[in-house]
Amino acid sequence: MTQTLERQAGGLYVQTPEQQQIAFPLKHTEVQAKIAGNISRVEVTQSFENPFTTTLEAVYIFPLPDEAAVDDMLIRIGDKTIKGSIKKRQEAQQIYEQAKEQGRTAGLLEQERDNIFTQSLANIQPGEQIDVIIRYSESLKFTAGNYEFVFPMVLAPRYIPGIPIEGNAGGVGSATAPMTQNQDTDIVPDGSRLNAPILPSGTRSPHDIHVTIEIDAGVEVKNVQSPSHQIQISYAEKRVLVKLAGGDTIPNKDLILRYQVAGESTQATVLSQADERGGHFALYLIPALQYHQNQVVPKDVVFLIDTSGSQMGAPLMQCQELMRRFINGLNPDDTFSIIDFSDTTRQLSPVPLANNSQNRTKAINYINRLTANGGTEMSRGIRTVLNFPVTDPGRLRSIVLLTDGYIGNENQILAEVKQHLQPGNRLYSFGAGSSVNRFLLNRIAELGRGIAQIIRHDEPTDEIVDKFYRQINNPVLANINLQWEGDGDAPIIYPATPPDLFAEQPLVLFGKKPDARGGKLHITGIVAGATRYQNTINLDFEETGNLAIAQLWGRSRIKELMNLIVSGETKLGVEAVTETALTYQLLSQYTAFVAVSDDVRVDSRQGSVSVQVPVEMAEGISYQGIFGSAVSGAAPIMASMVSPTPEFLQRKRVQASPGAPEVVMSSPVPPPKMSRYEERYRFADESLEDEETFLGDIAPVEHLEVVSVTGLNEQMITLLTQYLESIPLQTGFSGDLVFEWQINKGRVRQVVLDEQASTFKEQAVIDIIRRSLVSWQPPQILTATVSLTLRLQA
Known part of the structure; x- marks a missing residue:
């Protein structure tokens, strides 16, 4: 049987007399995590295979946790392992391209966003398997006595706003599908690097994933559960081993694992480590604060809900249920309003409404009528809510955002929040879905001095809403101040400005003391507007401490520096991030890991085929919401592999200049004739x-x-x-x-x-x-x- 190899829409195909089939260079992902106390160490092994007679380059866009400190990458060819080295990103790219041209096998690991990564693997010989090994450390989330470990498995499609940069398109067309709108724009210059091809409805990748998690908390672990996956649990003394059940290995949703430890809640945990770079520490502080109902202050709550196409189906229904519970859970003296956004922005009322039965009924009816379609023009929604009128300055303005966060212009949104959120206001974020953009949701809440909550589209909403109101109704530990007592300079601590504390949410600080000399850290704050809070932590640095502490401090510093340049990259900012990443051997947007074989393994004159690995659609997301009516009937045939231009990814466009590619309009109404200058400079999101x-x-x-x-x-x-x-x-x-x-x-x-x-x-x-x-x-x-x-x- 003869086979013809050809490149098509995002995949590599074998043509046989009977049918056309896609081949997947990524066969398997193996995840091994070890959790010790508050810190996890994770090893991810991606196994690529070339089933053809042609040399292959595989490109795979995949997620990792947004707080992960990625500090190691290797490639394994047979019994030989090649360790990757960290370089400035441009230098790493040049090394990779040169190795590819020379016929050497090479791996390149790059970071596109805090939670989006690209693995490129060049010169895979026909018939061989190559493993890529990635290692990272992460600090576990801890809230109200529950530890949470999350491993993201798939990237949902990101909406890319802005004017397409002419001559550039990241999408791959086919005979039956137009060019996808996955391309670079003036707002998202790297938009083509954020979206992988999505498998059509009804098709399944042979790529599977296995996860093993070992928990060593030092004390008894209890109530181990996963709202996302079927798991197998085994116990050995104080250690717990968790594995995915055999029937739940499709990489199409985030793995969420929650557990508790026996005994009373620890009030403070300090982990330290020392090496030639200095002393590093991680401080987890859980204030024992008591609250009373009479301390609740009247709030003005404005809800901002995403109704774009990606929210169609289960995610929107979950957000609507959350909204109904939010409205009914408001305090009697609160005021509220609702704004929703997709391509356009709408609102329940032009001013805040009093919390009475008539207005609650009006709000519930508004919520029930919401539908999901169109693009995620979040910048409009954020601008609208940040400028929403204030009728009673005495109230605390609380903004609650509900979204999956599937956008590529995260920095534009973060810059809006950072520049325009009024002092004293709070912005909380809720993500509903199986694989939401945790990077955006977490960072918005941090810059908004609020909290982020992630809930699956199929989880009960009552507990999450009750917990949310317990937190925002209760006073916070505010005006937190850190004072150092001891020899030498004070430690460098991140976040540099400690956030206010909410009930049941600990304060996590990462510090570095270059001289590694011990001392005391005094923490003070104000509770409920009057009561003084004080705690003193003794700090000593151990050379035998957990090596991950230093990496997590480096990652926290990079995060702080990146927050400073969300409005646009600056020379000092980029240099500081790059220097920190190189010192701590960390992946960042300005550094990359590259590994190259010593020997020339293929004949570069014969050429190779480059393939981008298709991925599963994230669980719970509607194909129709993403791709429109094109998939409302039968699933696309295997030969096309990429559905017609996604409505979710389409933007209101005009032809930028003579000769530029025709751009699809998401509205059937033709645009008015524009002048050349209007065409060139009119931004698609009308920013x-x-x-x-x-x-x-x-x-x-x-x-x-x-x-x-x-x-x-x-x-x-x-x-x-x-x-x-x-x-x-x-x-x-x-x-x-x-x-x-x-x-x-x-x-x-x-x-x-x-x-x-x-x-x-x-x-x-x-x-x-x-x-x-x-x-x-x-x-x-x-x-x-x-x-x-x-x-x-x-």
Whole structure:
């Protein structure tokens, strides 16, 4: 039987006389986790196999926990293991590409988001299996006496807002399916790296996953349970061994494991470690605080609910049930309102409503009528809720966001929260689903000085709502202050500004003392607006301590630094993250692991085929919600493998310029005729609605001057200058902007602002210029490092 190998929509196919079948280079994932106290050490082994007669490159987009400190990567070929080394990301990419061209087997592990990773494996010989081993440490979540271990298994499709960058498309087309909208945009320049091909409804990947978790808590472990998976539990003295049951090995949902430890709740746990980098510690503090009902303060609660296509079906129904319970659980003196968003934003009322029976009935009816469809234009919803009118300044404004978080522009949302959430307000996040974007939900809650709650689409809602109200109704431990007593400099602690504490939620701090000399850490705060709280922790550093403590401090520092540059990458910020990641051997957005075989293993002249590994649709997500009516009937045939352009991923677009690819409109109504400038600079999510004063009458204005450019020849400088001077800007401020970026394969990559050399500070204008720069298209053959100085005059 002859076989024909061909590349199609996101997969590699074998053509036989009987049928066409996809081949999956990823065969199996094995996860082994060891939990000691508050810390887990996890090893993930991905087994790739090439079943063909052609050399193969496999590319796999997959999730890991957003707080994971990834510090090791190896590739195993037969009985030989090659250890990966951490490099600056661009350097690692160059090493990988060179090795691929030379015919060496190479592995490249990159981080796209805190919870999205790409594994590339080049030159897999026909018929051979290669294992990629990834190791990370993570601090366990601990709330109200319950430990929680989470291992994400699949990435649901991310919505990519913005104007597509011309000539770039990350999606792969087929004879029966149009080009998917998985591509880079001015808002998400790496959008094509965030979405893997999704298997059609009714098909199944042979890729399976096994998980083994060993819990060694030092005391008896009890009430081990998983709301997500069927598990097998065995006990040996004080250790517990947990495995997935044989019938639950499809990687299409997050594994959630919860358990308790015997005895009374520990009030403070300190773990420490010392090495040549200094002394590191992790502090878990659980204040024993008592609350009384008369301490409850009146709140103004605004609910913001995601009604985009990915929420269709079970996720929306779960959010509606949560909302009904939220409304009925409000205190008598509270006020409330509801806002929902998808392509557009709607609201229950223009002002907060009193909590009476008439308004509750009105709210419940509004909730019951919600339907899910369209794109996830979260920036609109966030802007609306942050600007929602305040009618009683004496109330504590609490914003409750309900979403799966399936977007690619996380930093844009985080920047909105960081810049515009009013002091004293709180933002809480709820995720409903099997594989929600925990990175976004957790970070929003942190920046919003609130808490994040994740609930599966099939979990009971009553307990989670009761717990939520116990937390937000009770006063917090606020104004937390840390004082060091002892020799040497004070430790460097993250988070740098400790958050307020909610009931049943511990304070987790990671610290470093470069001289590793012990001392005392005094923690003070205010309870219920008056009562003083005080605790003292003795700190000593042990060279025999858990090595993961240092890695977790490094990961916490990177997280803190990344929070500082959510509005846009800056030179000092990128350098600080890179330096920390290299010092602690950690994966980050600016570092990557690369492993290369010593020997040339394939004939590079014969070429190879590159395949992106398709993934399962996350459990509970509606195919129709993602892909629209195209899959409402029979499942797509195996030959197409990629359904028609997902409605969930479609954006309201216009053709950017003559010759640009035609872009699908999510609305059947044709757009009005636009001028060339409107076409070029109208953002798809209409994110400039609140900044329209900067666009004026959409005519270019002559107040942007290109002062200097290095790294380009005169001809390219002229083209760049003409391009930049056509940007329609208006500003009431003057100053200089200095940007640095890389040019590679016809793309501008990683536009970094030199904040020390720049004097212009108006963020909205900086964002417009940055987006315009990433959209500029130099020649494909050009490779350069560019420095640009602009002068803006009011």
